[in-house]
Amino acid sequence: MTNSVPLSDADLDALRESLTGRPPQEILRKAFDLFGDSAAISFSGAEDVALIAMCHEDGIPLPAFTLDTGRLHPETYELLEKVREKYGVRLEVFSPDSAAVERLTAQKGLFSFYQDGHEECCGIRKVAPLRRALASKRAWITGQRRDQSPDTRAQVAVVEIDRRFGSPDRQLVKFNPLALWPSQRVWSFIRAAEVPFNALHSRGFVSIGCAPCTRAILPGEHERAGRWSWEEQTKRECGLHK
Numbered sequence: 001m002t003n004s005v006p007l008s009d010a011d012l013d014a015l016r017e018s019l020t021g022r023p024p025q026e027i028l029r030k031a032f033d034l035f036g037d038s039a040a041i042s043f044s045g046a047e048d049v050a051l052i053a054m055c056h057e058d059g060i061p062l063p064a065f066t067l068d069t070g071r072l073h074p075e076t077y078e079l080l081e082k083v084r085e086k087y088g089v090r091l092e093v094f095s096p097d098s099a100a101v102e103r104l105t106a107q108k109g110l111f112s113f114y115q116d117g118h119e120e121c122c123g124i125r126k127v128a129p130l131r132r133a134l135a136s137k138r139a140w141i142t143g144q145r146r147d148q149s150p151d152t153r154a155q156v157a158v159v160e161i162d163r164r165f166g167s168p169d170r171q172l173v174k175f176n177p178l179a180l181w182p183s184q185r186v187w188s189f190i191r192a193a194e195v196p197f198n199a200l201h202s203r204g205f206v207s208i209g210c211a212p213c214t215r216a217i218l219p220g221e222h223e224r225a226g227r228w229s230w231e232e233q234t235k236r237e238c239g240l241h242k
Contacts, residue, residue: 006171007161016159024177025054027158031141031175032060039139039175040065042130043091045208046197047143047178047186049083053195054177056087062141063090065133069125070096071210075199082196094129101125111212118213118228125210134165139173147182148207148224183223 007015019027028051031039041051041064048064055062066080084091104112104124113121134140144156156179166172178186190197200208204216206223217226 007173012159012161012173016157020158021180022158024051024181025058025060027175027177028055028060028062028141029058031139031173031177032062035137035139035173037063038137039141039173040092040133040137041141042066042133042143043080043083045143046190046195046201047145049079049195049197050186050189050193051141051143051177052083052087052089053189053193056089057193063092065092065094067126067129067133068093068095069129069210070101071125071212073198073200073208073211073214076208079196079198086196092133094133096125096129100128113213113228114230117231131165134172137172138170139175140165141175141177143178144176145178145181145183145186 015030019030039062041048041055041062043049043052043064043066052064054060068077080091080093083089101124104121108116140162146154146156156176158176158179160174160176162172162174189195198205198208200216205214205226206217207227208214209227213228215226215229217223
């Protein structure tokens, strides 16, 4: 039986306390037990595929969705199909509004983000589709980790209320089952479980987004250094997790 009543602050605190430090599989199971099909995994990177693999192993039938910005690497599209085929997951794809993309490119060209920042383009290609993806959801599950970005993700909680994509009329709960896992632990799981991953990871790419906005990192650089590398470090979020 799924939960249809908004969580109170006390309920949220108790849930967070009970899940912090628990295995990701237990957190995924709790998300499904509470919200059923009205919860979904947001799939974009290696961490998200690990979550899908955990659900597959433990028989947790959470659906998943992904955002096709129209500017992803070919390797990313190949990964989407590998994941769909291997795990049989219900993977819904959300694309940007074509009219909004056409207006932006007509007014500013294809690479305006190099001059005036990535937020406008990401707003059209990522944030707006995510808003549509979450419109019918009570909860979403992400692969965010605290060590992905000391500047923007250091305080990520295992479970929290998403006030940006939720509303006063529709509480949206956000689960981050890998929040406390370091990168090395994620990749140990990926290799041990033979989880498919983006071929770009083998070429020095760590955090992978749209093709024009992602590069391989250099030795000693933090993993988010390859995202929007022409911008100041504390601004390197696309708006999905602000």
